[in-house]
Amino acid sequence: MDLHEPEVAKLPPRNPEPQVDPDALVFSAEEKERIAGYQKRYPTAEGAIMRALWLAQEKFGFLPPEVIRLVADELGVPYASAYGVATFYTQYYKEKVGRFVLDVCTCFSCQLCGGVDMLHHLESKLGVKAGETTADGMFTIQGVECLGACGSAPMMQVTNGPYIYNLTEDKLDELIEAMRAGSMPGFTSVTLPQDEDEMGGNRRTDIDEVAVYQTPPVAREID
Numbered sequence: 427m428d429l430h431e432p433e434v435a436k437l438p439p440r441n442p443e444p445q446v447d448p449d450a451l452v453f454s455a456e457e458k459e460r461i462a463g464y465q466k467r468y469p470t471a472e473g474a475i476m477r478a479l480w481l482a483q484e485k486f487g488f489l490p491p492e493v494i495r496l497v498a499d500e501l502g503v504p505y506a507s508a509y510g511v512a513t514f515y516t517q518y519y520k521e522k523v524g525r526f527v528l529d530v531c532t533c534f535s536c537q538l539c540g541g542v543d544m545l546h547h548l549e550s551k552l553g554v555k556a557g558e559t560t561a562d563g564m565f566t567i568q569g570v571e572c573l574g575a576c577g578s579a580p581m582m583q584v585t586n587g588p589y590i591y592n593l594t595e596d597k598l599d600e601l602i603e604a605m606r607a608g609s610m611p612g613f614t615s616v617t618l619p620q621d622e623d624e625m626g627g628n629r630r631t632d633i634d635e636v637a638v639y640q641t642p643p644v645a646r647e648i649d
């Protein structure tokens with residue numbers, strides 16, 4: 427398999443086989459109450475779609491069409507509205523995913539600092555392409571849009587949780603081995619290069635040398 431051959435966009439099937447047992451496809455009374463609570467916070471039911479989809483994903487693990495429809499019906503909104511939100515964000519999983527979902531940012535800042543290289547490194551290491559899951563069900567990898575941590579590019583997120591900053595191939599190798607062993611290593615975030623020379627092209631090589639990043643105070647006392 428050539429991991430780097432251009433991907434041809436595949437349309438999802440129009441009427442896929444349901445993947446959730448119809449008997450299990452219900453919200454409990456407590457979940458319905460939580461969804462009703464979300465609705466009260468917004469002027470229209472559409473406003474609660476994101477929260478309700480999130481609740482459904484936590485319950486079912488992913489969002490196949492029948493789960494998206496369940497959410498739409500519970501909120502009383504058109505299926506297309508819920509489907510549009512679920513398919514816009516990579517944080518909503520439309521297919522079953524592995525135990526760890528590795529979202530490598532390939533948006534502008536991360537791309538300039540090697541985000542695509544990091545994604546390709548993971549593809550080669552794990553033997554799957556972006557959007558796929560390893561045969562052992564351990565890892566799903568995907569390239570994603572900006573995750574709001576451009577100052578620590580290239581970066582990735584693990585299963586909609588921890589951010590891993592300033593990625594290098596070594597750091598990814600360490601991370602994969604640690605996850606296989608059932609833990610998560612601690613990492614230190616460092617500053618971005620300060621000038622063109624330090625960049626040495628568009629990939630930094632001085633990760634270990636630069637100072638630890640200190641977040642400046644964001645508030646000051648007013649007399």
Ligand code: FES
Nearest residue numbers: 531536572575576
């Ligand atoms: S471009 Fe990667 S976090 Fe913003």
